[in-house]
Amino acid sequence: MAIQLFDRVLVESAPRRVREWGPYQFPSLCKKDGRYYYHFSDAADHYSAYGLPGWVYQTDAACLAWEWCRDEDRYNEARALRLPNGDLVCSYSGKSALTAELELPEAAGAFTINGRHYTCYRNDQLPPEIGGFSLLRKKAGETQWKLEHAAMEEKGGIRCAFDGFLPAMQARANKFWLGPDGKPYLLIYNFKLREDGTPDSRDWVYLLRSDDNAHSFHEIGTIPYEPELSVDPQAYSDKRRGFLEPDMCFLDDRRMLCIIRTTHCELGPMYLCRSEDAGATWTRPRYLHTHGVYPHLIRLENGALVLSYGRPGVELMISWDDGYTWSKPVSIVP
Numbered sequence: 001m002a003i004q005l006f007d008r009v010l011v012e013s014a015p016r017r018v019r020e021w022g023p024y025q026f027p028s029l030c031k032k033d034g035r036y037y038y039h040f041s042d043a044a045d046h047y048s049a050y051g052l053p054g055w056v057y058q059t060d061a062a063c064l065a066w067e068w069c070r071d072e073d074r075y076n077e078a079r080a081l082r083l084p085n086g087d088l089v090c091s092y093s094g095k096s097a098l099t100a101e102l103e104l105p106e107a108a109g110a111f112t113i114n115g116r117h118y119t120c121y122r123n124d125q126l127p128p129e130i131g132g133f134s135l136l137r138k139k140a141g142e143t144q145w146k147l148e149h150a151a152m153e154e155k156g157g158i159r160c161a162f163d164g165f166l167p168a169m170q171a172r173a174n175k176f177w178l179g180p181d182g183k184p185y186l187l188i189y190n191f192k193l194r195e196d197g198t199p200d201s202r203d204w205v206y207l208l209r210s211d212d213n214a215h216s217f218h219e220i221g222t223i224p225y226e227p228e229l230s231v232d233p234q235a236y237s238d239k240r241r242g243f244l245e246p247d248m249c250f251l252d253d254r255r256m257l258c259i260i261r262t263t264h265c266e267l268g269p270m271y272l273c274r275s276e277d278a279g280a281t282w283t284r285p286r287y288l289h290t291h292g293v294y295p296h297l298i299r300l301e302n303g304a305l306v307l308s309y310g311r312p313g314v315e316l317m318i319s320w321d322d323g324y325t326w327s328k329p330v331s332i333v334p
Contacts, residue, residue, distance in 0.1 A: 005332065011038055011057055011066045021045055026054075026172045026294075032078030034061050039075065041172070047165035051095030076136055076145060083213045084182050086140030091171035092147060094134050099161050102127075108158055109199040113241055114265055118160040120191065120199045123152060130159055130168045133186060133217060135176075151216040152186075154206060156193035173245045173294065180253045184210045185279075186217050187258075189244050200225070202242030205260060207279040220279045223258065231287045232262075232269055239265035243285075247297045249305070254278050257323045259295045259307060260285065267291055270309060272323060288326070289317070308332075 014024040022045035030037050038057045043049035058069040069075060080090040105125040111118055123131035128149040136145045152169070159166060175187040186208040194200050205223035210216060225242040227235030234240065241264040248258040256275040262268035270292030271285040292309035299305055305319040307326070314333040317326045 006063075009063055009066070012040070012055065022049070028079070028172075030075075030079040032074070035059065035078075036061075036063060037069065037075045037078045038066065047096045047162055047167050050165075050167045050170055051093050073145065077138075080136075080138070081176070081178050081184060081214075083178075083184065085213050087213060088138040089135050089184070089214045091174070091176045092134040092136050093171040094129060094168050096165040096167040097130055099164055099166050102166065104166075108193060108197070111199055111201040113201045113238060115238075116162050118162050118191070118199075118201075120158040120160050120193075121166070122193075123154060123157040123159050126159060126166075130166060131157075133169050134171075135214060137214070148215075150210070150214055152208060153216070153218040154192070154208070155219055155222075156195075157206075157219075158191055158193055158199060160191055160199075175247055179209070179278075180250050184214045184217075185220075186210070187246055187248055189242075189246055189260075191242075192222070200242075203244055205243050205246045205258065207248075209279075221275065221281060223260070223273055223282050223285060226284055227262070227271070228285075228287045234266070234268070235262070237266060240268050243271070245294050247295050249297050249299050251299070251322050255322070257297065257305070258282070259288065259292075259297050259309075261292055261295055261309075263291060263293060263311075270295055274323065289329070 023042050026041040028039050036059050039054050041054045043052045056069045056075045057066040059066045076090050080088040082088055105121055108120045108122050132149040132151050134149050137148050138145050169188060177185055179185045188206045189203045192200055192204050202225035204225060207220045208217040209220050229235055240262055243260045245261040246258055248256055250256055254277060256279055258273050260271045269290055270288045272288040273282045273285040275282045293311040295309040297307050305323055307317045309315060313331060315329040315331055317329055319326045
């Protein structure tokens with residue numbers, strides 16, 4: 001397969017003073033009416049920075065000259081989903097709540113991982129702006145975006161407080177898209193309660209669907225943290241937090257493929273698993289590649305699957321058989 005790469009164009013770069021972890025990350029790119037929109041975060045990678053505005057740039061189809069875009073509505077519309085009823089919706093990241101200012105229910109448990117101590121609360125016992133999924137909606141025929149908080153029905157779903165902050169589900173690194181059935185799907189990663197009611201300190205992957213045009217979401221299936229220890233012996237290291245930043249695609253109306261990151265404070269591999277029943281059940285995740293941060297998976301019109309991932313560098317892998325075999329990595333950024 002021949003991959004043609006155009007000349008790289010610098011959109012923005014961190015000033016030399018930036019040395020701490022967090023700023024200038026979580027990039028996203030979308031297209032609307034022949035223009036591209038590029039967004040990234042310029043804040044610390046901490047609960048206190050959630051919901052802070054990032055930077056938005058726009059350019060024409062040639063992608064040569066980028067300019068800062070002040071019009072957030074245009075960016076929202078560029079990345080929004082149009083629902084069957086005509087509404088436009090897009091995911092939204094709100095600011096973390098201060099635990100000292102909340103009337104919190106009884107904690108559902110606590111745990112420590114990566115040197116961080118988390119206190120857990122059931123999402124269905126929290127205010128909707130924390131326990132639900134926040135989104136912007138522009139109703140059909142209207143011109144203004146309005147903030148909503150869709151209810152999330154998760155079995156054992158929890159939200160975890162750390163360092164005095166309690167965040168809602170964030171837009172970044174969680175996927176929100178329309179399935180082949182025209183319904184909105186939500187793919188997230190998060191901690192959850194085990195069957196015995198105690199919190200699991202490793203993130204799981206959740207797939208949820210809405211049957212009411214994104215006013216509420218219900219759990220379809222989950223992927224528990226079940227690493228292949230024979231090839232990933234450090235999987236339960238305290239510096240590995242579980243399954244993170246998943247991405248998936250429909251192969252047809254029923255079959256789905258999911259790619260998952262595991263690295264957190266140390267290098268960890270990507271995993272792959274698949275579903276034959278629209279996400280209700282999943283195969284046990286299998287080791288895919290030595291590393292992979294923020295994986296993105298798309299299916300091209302010719303049937304090829306393209307997987308991009310990063311750190312170190314940026315690479316692509318291609319599959320022609322629905323993800324059963326993959327090409328050697330192609331380096332985009334060494």
